[in-house]
Amino acid sequence: MRLLADDFWEQHPPRRLLFIKPSALGDVVQALPLARAAKERWPDVTIGWVIAAGLRRVVQLSPWIDEIYEFHRGAGLWSFLKLCRELRSRDFDSVIDLQGLLRTGVMTLSTGSANRIGLQTSREGSSWAYHAMVDQTSRQIPAHARYWKMAEAWGVSTRYTTPSIVVPQSDQQLVESWLESLPRPLIGIQPGTRWVTKSWPVESFAQVAMELAEQTQGSLIILGAPDETQLTGKCSELIGSVNPQVKMIDLGGKSSLPQLASLLSRLNVLVCNDSGPMHLAAEMQTPVTAVFTCTDPVQSGPPGSIHQLISTKLPCxxxxxxxxxxxxxxHLACFRDVTVQQVASAAMKILSSH
Structure with a gap:
């Protein structure tokens, strides 16, 4: 597969540009600045985005995206073919597949676009749908840098220092009402993640939370998705059973994605696993203290020196x-290799610097 020529975008400025990046939350958040960069490079371009139905609210927070196309995973062949037919009817002259899987390769090919671009991380045969791939986008490149290589190819070299997500005023006001009476600093605790092997124990998160609350006299904000309410409830219970006087609210499953983004933007630190909310917090310019067990903080962590990323030292x-x-x-020795003291000290380093 040939690499994208250096002058490709000068020779083929897009009129209608489609990004295909359906999932997951963290990857989508890291890719969203590309829509902003494309509008900066070509103010009149129309930008579309293919997104998993459950993450639609995330791309709706980008004012640079004009059209949203939902991918319903598991909805069957006819639903998938309907999406492909819709994409073909939209007359995109340039398509960028940031996912690089068989299904997104088929989506890319189905557009009939004259310019179909992918990354070197593509697999499952998806590269057959591309005319070219962007150089320096292999798995040796951190995910956030890999996506930004596309913007660099457009001539947009400087990374943004403000969020590429804009939360509606109504959601901001609601979140502010939840937090206004709480003493500062605001310490976010987000113990959930999708992989068992990334899930540092909730008991450890609770111990870190208690240590930080004791040292700072601040407030704990327990966060989690709708299917993590048992986990956040357990975390809150563990904390409250030891220190019933601690200022704490459990918002597990109680916030929408826009509200979560607003919440994260107001925290002084988020303590978490390698997860989608970690990347969302980083995008909202909130420092994170994140535990990495089976994943690599360099390859999968957020960019920037404001974060504290803690990794196991085990061979695996x-x-x-x-x-x-x-x-x-x-078994799961990495959970014990990363200690409560390590994580608490890293979070305090962030809190002490602000």
Whole structure:
């Protein structure tokens, strides 16, 4: 597969540009600045985005995206073909597949676009749908830098220092009402994530939270998705059973994605696993203290020096195993290798600097 020529975009400025990046939350958040960069480079371009139905609210927060196309995973062949037919009817002259899977390759090909571009991380045969791939976008490049290579190819080299997400005023006001009476600093605790192997124990998060609350006299904001309410409830219960006087609210499952973005923007620090909310917090310019067990903080973490990213030192680190390869006493040993004191000290370093 040939690489994209240096002068490609000068020779083929887009009129209608489609990004295909359906999931997951963290990856979509890291890719969203590209819509902003494209509008900066070509103010009159119309930008479309293919997104998983459950993440539609995320791309709606980008005022630089004009058209949104929902992908319903698991909805069957006819639903997928309907999407492909719709994409073909929209007359996109340039398509960028940022996902690089078989299904997104088929979406890319179905557009009939004259300029179909992908990344070097593409797999499952998706590269057959592309005319060219962007150089320096292999898996050796951190995800956030890999996406930004596209903007650099357009001539937009400077990374943004303000969020590429704009939260509606009504959501901002609601979130402010939740937090206005709480003593500062505001310490976010987000113990959930999708992989078992990335899920540092909730008991450890609770201990970190208690340590930070004691040292700062601040407030704890427990965060989680709608399917993580048991987890956030357990975290709150563990904290409250030891220190019933601590200022704390459990917002697990109670905030929409726009409200979560607003919440994260108001925190002084977010303590979390490698997760979508980690990237959303970073995009909202909130420093994170994040635990990395089976993933690599360099490859998968957010950019910037304001964050504290803590990784296990075990030989199996950064193996990206969804199921722990170790057995017996070594099973999920990475959870014990990263200590409560490490994480609490890292979070305090952030809190002490502000």
């Amino acid at each position: 680190r950064a193996g990206y195993h969804k199921h722990c390869p170790m057995t017996g006493d070594n």
